[in-house]
Amino acid sequence: MSDHPLGAAYAGVFLFIIGVAIGVGALEINRRERDRLQGWLRADGTVVALLAGANGTRPQVAFGTANGERVSFTLQQSNDRQYVVGERLPVLYRAEQPEDARLDPRTARWTRNALAAGASLILMMLGGYVAWYARQWDARRQTAVE
Numbered sequence: 001m002s003d004h005p006l007g008a009a010y011a012g013v014f015l016f017i018i019g020v021a022i023g024v025g026a027l028e029i030n031r032r033e034r035d036r037l038q039g040w041l042r043a044d045g046t047v048v049a050l051l052a053g054a055n056g057t058r059p060q061v062a063f064g065t066a067n068g069e070r071v072s073f074t075l076q077q078s079n080d081r082q083y084v085v086g087e088r089l090p091v092l093y094r095a096e097q098p099e100d101a102r103l104d105p106r107t108a109r110w111t112r113n114a115l116a117a118g119a120s121l122i123l124m125m126l127g128g129y130v131a132w133y134a135r136q137w138d139a140r141r142q143t144a145v146e
Contacts, residue, residue, distance in 0.1 A: 005134040012131025019123030026116030033109060037092065041066055042104060045091035047083050048072060059083040063091045063101065071098040 045063035051074060062072040071093070083089075093101035 005137055008134035008137075009131045012127045012129070012134060015127030015130060016124050017127070019120045019125075019127060022116055022123065023120035026113055026120065030109070030113055039094065040092045041095055043091045043093060043101075045089045045101075045103075047085050047087045047089065050083060050085060057083070059087075059089075061089055061091060061101075061103075063093070065093065065098045066095065069098065071101060073099060073101050075103065 043063040043065065045061040047059040048062045049060040050057040051060055058075050060072055060074045062070060064070055090104035090106055091101050092104045
């Protein structure tokens with residue numbers, strides 16, 4: 001920043017704008033996900049069996065609906081996570097189609113939102129500081145010259 005305080009100020013403003021964009025993007029993704037999950041009910045499921053398949057083992061999860069019906073489903077997506085019989089898992093389901101239940105990605109969603117908010121705040125603060133420091137540095141330089 002030695003002789004380019006204007007460039008540093010622009011860099012600070014640019015960092016701030018990037019931080020705002022990340023924050024707005026994270027809020028929009030969260031809003032869309034909440035809208036998509038509107039009307040889904042939450043339940044606590046339990047892994048009751050591990051079924052062998054071509055892509056490894058998949059857990060069969062059972063849960064009770066709000067009206068007392070007992071429903072079970074098998075996870076279709078394959079991931080590297082290892083499940084254990086008796087493990088408790090959060091479940092999302094529609095009241096009219098509880099057999100189409102799936103795991104609630106709440107923890108991953110909250111982690112993603114927290115990381116995006118943190119990155120957004122850090123970039124905004126860093127950008128604000130760089131712009132402020134460039135202005136202060138230039139003001140001190142201008143005073144020293146006069």
